[in-house]
Amino acid sequence: MTRAKSPTVIGGLASVRAVRRADSSGHAQKFKTRPSQTTLPKEDKAAIEQKKRNSIAARARKTAMPAKHEMLCYECAYPFVIHGVIRNVICPKCHLTLCADDIIINAEWENDIKTVSNVTIKKDGILKPCDIVARDITIAGNAKLASMQIGRLLTIEKNGQLDFKKISFKDLSIKSNAKISVKNKLTCNNIEIEGTIKSDITAKGIVIIKPGGLLQGNLKTSHLIVEDGGGLKANLKIGY
Numbered sequence: 001m002t003r004a005k006s007p008t009v010i011g012g013l014a015s016v017r018a019v020r021r022a023d024s025s026g027h028a029q030k031f032k033t034r035p036s037q038t039t040l041p042k043e044d045k046a047a048i049e050q051k052k053r054n055s056i057a058a059r060a061r062k063t064a065m066p067a068k069h070e071m072l073c074y075e076c077a078y079p080f081v082i083h084g085v086i087r088n089v090i091c092p093k094c095h096l097t098l099c100a101d102d103i104i105i106n107a108e109w110e111n112d113i114k115t116v117s118n119v120t121i122k123k124d125g126i127l128k129p130c131d132i133v134a135r136d137i138t139i140a141g142n143a144k145l146a147s148m149q150i151g152r153l154l155t156i157e158k159n160g161q162l163d164f165k166k167i168s169f170k171d172l173s174i175k176s177n178a179k180i181s182v183k184n185k186l187t188c189n190n191i192e193i194e195g196t197i198k199s200d201i202t203a204k205g206i207v208i209i210k211p212g213g214l215l216q217g218n219l220k221t222s223h224l225i226v227e228d229g230g231g232l233k234a235n236l237k238i239g240y
């Protein structure tokens with residue numbers, strides 16, 4: 001319980017992180033050199049003790065907390081969270097039993113899919129005409145013929161192919177070395193670009209161009225971040 005004796009005055013999460021850093025680097029003694037508790041007024045002492053108790057409780061909660069899974073009902077579009085092992089998922093709103101499998105496609109595929117979790121189309125995955133409804137979809141293969149209804153995030157990886165006219169989604173992530181050209185206007189929420197996209201985009205959320213990313217065309221948004229090494233060759237309309 002060396003942490004309980006520590007006089008360091010820092011907040012709950014910060015203290016957990018600091019102690020972890022100290023533990024992992026073997027420099028825990030560093031924290032003993034800070035101002036002594038005895039120099040502080042009484043009420044501050046009480047506050048410090050409370051903070052310590054909170055941080056211990058927070059750490060205990062973090063350790064005991066089961067995994068958290070964000071779900072999106074494909075029948076009624078209701079978002080909800082499940083803790084722990086996923087089995088027999090029932091939508092809290094429409095009360096239907098839902099499929100919650102993570103599905104990976106790495107060959108030819110022609111069946112319709114509905115899941116509240118993820119669908120990943122690997123580089124050898126080739127979709128025949130089918131309908132896919134999922135929370136998140138990642139495409140590294142050929143999904144040109146598929147219709148997709150994505151509740152949250154569409155991720156396009158290198159060599160990923162798709163037809164934007166057949167796809168609906170909220171957020172978009174273009175991964176490194178992925179090259180996308182969209183003829184129609186693209187409207188979405190957030191976009192993160194590590195690859196290349198050429199399009200006429202309206203983004204209601206944040207557009208982030210990461211190092212190595214390139215956005216060409218037209219962009220209308222109120223939040224644009226171009227990181228060092230990110231490229232932008234577009235007509236801009238920032239703010240509404």
Ligand SMILES: [Zn+2]
Nearest residue numbers: 073076091094
């Ligand atoms: Zn539902």
